[in-house]
Amino acid sequence: MTSMLGEAFQSAPGVLVLSASRLRRFRECKQRYHLEFLLGLRPDANADVDADRASGYGLQAHDELRLRHETPGRHDELSVIEPGPYDDLVLSAVRKHHSICPGQDGHTYLGGEVDLKWLLSSKLVLLTGRVDALWQRDDGTIEVHDYKTGPVVENIDNDEGTLMYALLAAATYPQQRLRIVYEYLGGEHPVEVSVDITVDHLRRAQTLILATAEMIRREQSFTPSPHPTHCRSCPYRSACPVSAPSGERAANSEAELHRAP
Helix, strand or coil, rough: CCEEEEECCCCCCCCCCEEEHHHHHHHHCHHHHHHHHCCCCCCCCCCCCHHHHHHHHHHHHHHHHHHHHHHCCCCCCCCCCCCCCCCHHHHHHHHHHHCCCCCCCCCCCEEEEEEEEECCCCCCEEEEEECCCEEEEECEEEEEEEEEECCCCCCCCHHHHHHHHHHHHHHHHCCCCCCEEEEECCCCCCCCEEEEEEHHHHHHHHHHHHHHHHHHHHCCCCCCCCCCHHHHHCCCCHEEEECCCCEECCCCCCHCCCCCC
16 A cells, blocks of 8 residues: 655556545435546536535635745734635634644644545555645644534544545554544634544544445446435536436436437
């Protein structure tokens, strides 16, 4: 098994690429997973505006926090380093992060937006994950921080992201204690939820990865799973034979998708 920190890797034929988002997508809707990751279709031009806004806000907040940690003297300033459309929301998230930032306690910043990869060569599976921030505490513990702008989840022990980050961090830092930390920055006050990684987490993570890889490789139909929330924000509705908010049937077959009215 090969660990890679921020290295480019071109997936070879037969290698299945998995990440936390891909695991979540396959669990929520196999059809969207197929359209997005296997066929690589372009998103619909009229994709959900609210979803685009949330994504844009999150991306700007992530970039701002990374730049502040990498730019000496900018962490405490109350203006954005690179202005964007969501400055007020981003500055609110920045202020909340600042109050719980590990740097306040003198811990070492190892980088932001760090790509971790682990090639399970014997299984032809490449695990990937982009870490929002990596910190090393004084006792040597490596902390993987994930910034969140959505609702707080109190128990992240079995979250796909937690398990994937645990496996990637263990492959990259095999001799050090590991902690996964979710920073929820979208509410009135910041909330930090963390879990110390154990051998049991790593076993469960590997079981989840290998079982999902097997299911994907055996999957034939990639059946849609209509769901009001998921479908509303899905940018592949025009190519899906079943579309919701209300679970309505959009087409009888692939032929009907292309049939003139």
